[in-house]
Amino acid sequence: MELIALALGLIVVAMLVLQVPVLVYGTLQRSRAAQVQRRLDYKEWKLRLQAAEAQLEKAASNQLSWSGWRKFEVRKKIVENKAGDICSFYFYPHDRKKLPAFNPGQFLMFRVDIPDPDNPGESFEETRCYSLSDSPNPRYYRISVRRVPGPRDQPDIPPGLVSGYLHEHINEGDLIDVQAPSGEFFLDPDQETPVALLAGGVGVTPILSMCNTLIDRKSSREVWIYFGVRNPDDLVMLQNFEYAAGHLKNAKVFICFSGEMPDGIEDGTVADSGIIYKRGRVDCAMLKATMPGNNYAYYICGPEVMMKTLDKDLQAWGVSKDKINWEAFGESAAPAPASIPAGQALSINYGASGKSVDWKGEKSIRAAAKANRFKEKKIKYACGQGKCGCCHTALKSGEVAYLDVQPAFPGLQEGYCLPCIATPKTSIELDA
Numbered sequence: 546m547e548l549i550a551l552a553l554g555l556i557v558v559a560m561l562v563l564q565v566p567v568l569v570y571g572t573l574q575r576s577r578a579a580q581v582q583r584r585l586d587y588k589e590w591k592l593r594l595q596a597a598e599a600q601l602e603k604a605a606s607n608q609l610s611w612s613g614w615r616k617f618e619v620r621k622k623i624v625e626n627k628a629g630d631i632c633s634f635y636f637y638p639h640d641r642k643k644l645p646a647f648n649p650g651q652f653l654m655f656r657v658d659i660p661d662p663d664n665p666g667e668s669f670e671e672t673r674c675y676s677l678s679d680s681p682n683p684r685y686y687r688i689s690v691r692r693v694p695g696p697r698d699q700p701d702i703p704p705g706l707v708s709g710y711l712h713e714h715i716n717e718g719d720l721i722d723v724q725a726p727s728g729e730f731f732l733d734p735d736q737e738t739p740v741a742l743l744a745g746g747v748g749v750t751p752i753l754s755m756c757n758t759l760i761d762r763k764s765s766r767e768v769w770i771y772f773g774v775r776n777p778d779d780l781v782m783l784q785n786f787e788y789a790a791g792h793l794k795n796a797k798v799f800i801c802f803s804g805e806m807p808d809g810i811e812d813g814t815v816a817d818s819g820i821i822y823k824r825g826r827v828d829c830a831m832l833k834a835t836m837p838g839n840n841y842a843y844y845i846c847g848p849e850v851m852m853k854t855l856d857k858d859l860q861a862w863g864v865s866k867d868k869i870n871w872e873a874f875g876e877s878a879a880p881a882p883a884s885i886p887a888g889q890a891l892s893i894n895y896g897a898s899g900k901s902v903d904w905k906g907e908k909s910i911r912a913a914a915k916a917n918r919f920k921e922k923k924i925k926y927a928c929g930q931g932k933c934g935c936c937h938t939a940l941k942s943g944e945v946a947y948l949d950v951q952p953a954f955p956g957l958q959e960g961y962c963l964p965c966i967a968t969p970k971t972s973i974e975l976d977a
């Protein structure tokens with residue numbers, strides 16, 4: 546009997562002893578789970594706090610914005626490439642007040658008075674858009690401008706008016722009129738979505754702004770950066786890309802040469818900075834050969850042919866259209882010439898200036914004026930894409946059509962048109 550009691554006692558003790566590790570294990574597990582939960586709660590709270598701080602910063606920054614023109618002083622002007630045709634300008638507000646933040650990828654509109662060679666002592670006003678090429682900061686804005694040459698096959702046509710004027714005549718200490726940052730092509734730095742930033746030539750400007758913003762934020766976002774140039778003379782801001790390769794935790798940076806490569810560098814060379822050098826264009830074949838897949842949001846800025854090809858090929862690769870974002874630098878990306886209705890001779894009368902031309906299927910009413918070498922003092926122009934409203938002109942008679950590019954300018958009024966993207970549907974008379 547005693548033995549049975551002893552055995553039972555031992556069994557109970559053994560069971561109790563066996564339960565101890567189970568209890569300890571359970572308690573540890575619960576405490577670990579509570580710890581994980583606390584960490585998650587803290588992370589969520591931190592994210593909410595950061596989002597709230599970002600909202601507050603945005604609201605405060607929006608208050609710093611301005612409407613119309615504001616004077617800025619050029620404090621620094623730097624030639625950026627060996628070819629000498631890309632120059633950066635650093636603009637500080639003349640009123641010395643703080644600047645509003647902007648979204649990386651946005652642009653500024655500039656107004657300059659250009660001396661009129663035909664009327665000495667007189668000048669005419671021109672407006673153009675230039676992308677911000679650095680990350681937001683409250684002190685200055687930076688743009689980087691390529692001096693646009695005349696068409697190679699038409700030596701009698703003058704080179705780009707405003708880019709040439711900025712390169713030759715705007716220097717440190719000069720004042721210039723600037724509108725507040727705007728534009729719909731931008732990267733949201735608060736998101737974590739993996740991105741591919743693709744730049745060609747001077748189209749690198751908005752991409753640099755995106756890249757530098759991610760660096761400033763110490764982003765750990767997955768980023769694939771491709772910068773395409775023809776040869777080493779065209780390369781700009783290499784140090785910036787080297788810095789990105791070294792400081793963005795989760796980024797791969799490629800510099801691609803469609804022509805000659807720098808001395809001592811071959812296709813596939815990985816520099817000490819982490820930059821990967823490639824031979825070839827920034828196209829879908831390059832992306833397929835280097836990226837692990839296609840599931841990215843794409844931001845593209847470069848020559849028209851690069852963007853159109855990438856847009857088409859990325860979609861063919863299975864990337865949905867809403868993930869492909871691109872910015873065109875002006876008229877060249879406007880629709881292809883429309884066909885002229887058979888048997889119809891449409892004329893464009895530029896009203897006040899008394900000029901009239903037959904429309905020959907040019908890309909737009911403004912392109913027709915340009916082809917006819919009108920000075921277009923009255924048809925102002927900046928974006929060339931129906932976005933900014935700069936060319937908003939009254940239509941005295943006739944009808945216009947918008948073909949591939951639809952007006953995005955919200956202020957387009959009844960009885961007006963946007964000559965940078967409109968084509969005549971009937972003969973028209975403009976108040977220009």
Ligand SMILES: Cc1cc2nc3c(=O)[nH]c(=O)nc-3n(C[C@H](O)[C@H](O)[C@H](O)COP(=O)(O)OP(=O)(O)OC[C@H]3O[C@@H](n4cnc5c(N)ncnc54)[C@H](O)[C@@H]3O)c2cc1C
Nearest residue numbers: 674675676690691695703704705706707708750874875915
């Ligand atoms: C949103 C946006 C952002 C931009 N960002 C940048 C940027 O960051 N950096 C940058 O460098 N550019 C940028 N641009 C382009 C810039 O706005 C200008 O379009 C560019 O500098 C050319 O302007 P321009 O006055 O020098 O040339 P224009 O005088 O407008 O001439 C353009 C071209 O037309 C040719 N031309 C002139 N007259 C005729 C004619 N009668 N017939 C045929 N051809 C003719 C010229 O030779 C020249 O090749 C951007 C554009 C947009 C819309």
Ligand code: FES
Nearest residue numbers: 927929931934965
């Ligand atoms: S120039 Fe910008 S809308 Fe026409």
